[in-house]
Amino acid sequence: MPEISIVLIEPLYEGNVGFAARVMKNFGFTRLVLVNPCPIGDEAIMRASHARDVLDSARRMTIDEIYREFDLVVATTGEVSESVCTPMRMPYYAPAEVREMVADIEGTVAILFGRENWGLANREVMRADIICTIPASKAYPILNLSHAVGILCYELASLPRGTYPLAGRVEMEAFHQHLGEFLDRIDHPEFKRKNTTILLRRLFGRTRLTTREVSTLHGLMRRAEWHMEKKD
């Protein structure tokens, strides 16, 4: 992945700048750039919460410096009306597409976000390499600035996925073996056996059991077996 900076162009409300810093840090991004922002004070610090470091280390740059320094510039814009097909904001890509487009880049990428009231000016978009539009409802397509930043950061994040141990092939086969024995034990009729066996394979196949779950289910069957033993 490239080195990604989030650039806020002339943000009007410091609360949004603070929230943007917070959601950046939530997804592992720390490089914030501010172009001619509103005064940044207590409200921004409060909204940034534990991302005060991101806020404090924000760089001040001009739009010209951004286009001079970054290898690739992505401009985020609102949905354009369908009839417009000028090169200015076309073609545009969804955040997930932009993720693919920048994934293999070695270099610096700036993601530009415009003002809360009227977004990015044409002169700011003009030199952008890629246009990104978050698909939104026509009923109300205007996202709050920090929510737009959050969605881009969420898509562009490269965080290790938390893992939990899924039961492996050997454990699953032993489990199905036990299920078969259990069916025998409860005198499950032979003529239904094949279909039921397949149904159980489908059911537990799509469920993708964890080791813990398999072990609990073994335990439940063993208990039932014990009680049936006792009764006989």
Add this chain to the structure above:
Amino acid sequence: MPEISIVLIEPLYEGNVGFAARVMKNFGFTRLVLVNPCPIGDEAIMRASHARDVLDSARRMTIDEIYREFDLVVATTGEVSESVCTPMRMPYYAPAEVREMVADIEGTVAILFGRENWGLANREVMRADIICTIPASKAYPILNLSHAVGILCYELASLPRGTYPLAGRVEMEAFHQHLGEFLDRIDHPEFKRKNTTILLRRLFGRTRLTTREVSTLHGLMRRAEWHMEKKD
């Protein structure tokens, strides 16, 4: 897609409730449910902005009513520590996985979000059908409530993708034909021709040209041809 409701359990700050309503509407969701919320006043209305309707139509329910009424309940939780592997918050799925899991459901789905300070209680998570965790940075994994709502809504939204006319096969073949003629016209050496032709196919293939772009490139070549004609 199922009918999805966003459920905020005991939210503490009305600003977050307003922002949640706004970002829901941004992605086409209108069903907000509040469980024992803080007082909802002017601050919430201001943050909701043009999603006042979502805020005003929010239903008040109890957690028991939610588990009684909805066909499927998804509880969102923060990242759990790796050592914990109890069934309470395991296994968990990322928002994109939850999207796939609920995509084909005909029915009602509730997505639960916990309090700003300590999330969902075990007794609220206990009966949940699916656990969803937004992958976040270990440096600061706690998202603002409305940003978490925004990311779930973004993933679960089923909005028509905006479209623009990509050049079709016929236009692209005519374009490559013109490129070939242009190479002839500028006496491009025959022994390089094959590789250059392939390079141009790869280049414009991955670029996925729009009709507009193809037409502009034709125009540029025609102009160059005209100037070369004049000169000869």
